[in-house]
Amino acid sequence: MTEAKQVNLRKKVAPFEKTEMKSSVRQLINTLGPLVVLWYGAYLSLSVSYWLTLALAIVTSGFVIRTFIIFHDCTHQSFFKNKLTNKIVGTITGIVALVPYEQWKYTHSMHHATSSNLDKRGTGDMWLLTIDEYLEASKMRRLAYRFYRNPLVMFGLGPISVFLFQYRFNRKGAKRKERINTYVVNISLVVIYSLLIWAIGWQAFVLVQGPVFFVSGCLGIWLFYVQHQFEDSYFENEEDWDYVKAAVDGSSYYKLPKVLQWFTGNIGFHHVHHLSPKVPNYHLEEAHNATPPLHHATTITLSTSLKSLNFRLWDEKNKTFIGFGEMKRRVRNVNSLADTLKVTQPNLQKK
Numbered sequence: 001m002t003e004a005k006q007v008n009l010r011k012k013v014a015p016f017e018k019t020e021m022k023s024s025v026r027q028l029i030n031t032l033g034p035l036v037v038l039w040y041g042a043y044l045s046l047s048v049s050y051w052l053t054l055a056l057a058i059v060t061s062g063f064v065i066r067t068f069i070i071f072h073d074c075t076h077q078s079f080f081k082n083k084l085t086n087k088i089v090g091t092i093t094g095i096v097a098l099v100p101y102e103q104w105k106y107t108h109s110m111h112h113a114t115s116s117n118l119d120k121r122g123t124g125d126m127w128l129l130t131i132d133e134y135l136e137a138s139k140m141r142r143l144a145y146r147f148y149r150n151p152l153v154m155f156g157l158g159p160i161s162v163f164l165f166q167y168r169f170n171r172k173g174a175k176r177k178e179r180i181n182t183y184v185v186n187i188s189l190v191v192i193y194s195l196l197i198w199a200i201g202w203q204a205f206v207l208v209q210g211p212v213f214f215v216s217g218c219l220g221i222w223l224f225y226v227q228h229q230f231e232d233s234y235f236e237n238e239e240d241w242d243y244v245k246a247a248v249d250g251s252s253y254y255k256l257p258k259v260l261q262w263f264t265g266n267i268g269f270h271h272v273h274h275l276s277p278k279v280p281n282y283h284l285e286e287a288h289n290a291t292p293p294l295h296h297a298t299t300i301t302l303s304t305s306l307k308s309l310n311f312r313l314w315d316e317k318n319k320t321f322i323g324f325g326e327m328k329r330r331v332r333n334v335n336s337l338a339d340t341l342k343v344t345q346p347n348l349q350k351k
Helices: 003-016 021-047 050-075 083-097 101-114 131-136 139-149 151-168 176-200 202-226 243-248 258-263 270-275 281-289 292-296 302-310 324-350
Strands: 313-315 320-322
Touching: 003 243, 003 270, 003 281, 003 292, 021 050, 021 083, 021 202, 021 281, 050 083, 050 101, 050 202, 050 258, 050 281, 083 101, 083 176, 101 176, 131 313, 131 324, 139 151, 151 176, 151 202, 176 202, 202 302, 243 270, 243 292, 270 281, 270 292, 281 292
Parallel strands: none
Antiparallel strands: 313 320
16 A cells, blocks of 8 residues: 555545434443443342342443443543543543543553554554464463463453453552542542442342453453454554554454444444544444445454464564464474575585
């Protein structure tokens, strides 16, 4: 894609960077309202059947994901026109999602600015090693990477590690505004959770909030993971990296059933979002449909996205993800070839 075509592509998406107050308010109402009602319904269902409670908790977690998308748009200043309104609503929805507004705003902006750039990894993204980096790493670093990339760890311990612990602390180098916002979110969580425990008891609170937190956390990490970790993704070093290519080729179009698309706030149109973060979530599908070049973005579905669970290392040479099994096979082939050459060379010298 030439530079002129890239500029033209961003211009085509620009008209959809329009915030609509009615749409934003409507989304707040149809997200936070059902979330509160369902959470309370899950609590009431404890006296009926815990299976019913779990069913309601799973649906509630879907509204937590939708709340997170609103929070996410606020950090991009795309949910409301007013900066202060975005901050207030973003902080409130961030409390629901257990994510501090200012901290996420910084790290996520870094993610957008450096996504798919191999020389600028480490802020707002997932730990990724290339094949060469993995082979050159120490045994401890390899073990840590394997542990991190294990699906049971990533989607089992991940939500607890990230949402319960990581976001409770300020990052190194955080400015005063960001630190204060993290404290506000943490204090708010303590107050809200304490009141709920006082009102319904800690057992009931854990039985309801536990599955809501865990399911929404798993789904959140999964969405972030699968939208960049697909077979033919895009990763380049700084000198060859391109913002538009990183957006269109390095972000997937996660084609979900309409119900799941609604719960996930259209974030499946991730290529559109990375191309233009100012497009509010309720205009992402419209922007995609109206822009033919975006139809060429890699499309994944619920079934094909499961393949990404096997993706562990980035192959710089072939521009694709591979698993640890494929990496071992390649190493064995190289070692076998080296051993063959060692045997063949002396024989040739004798002749």
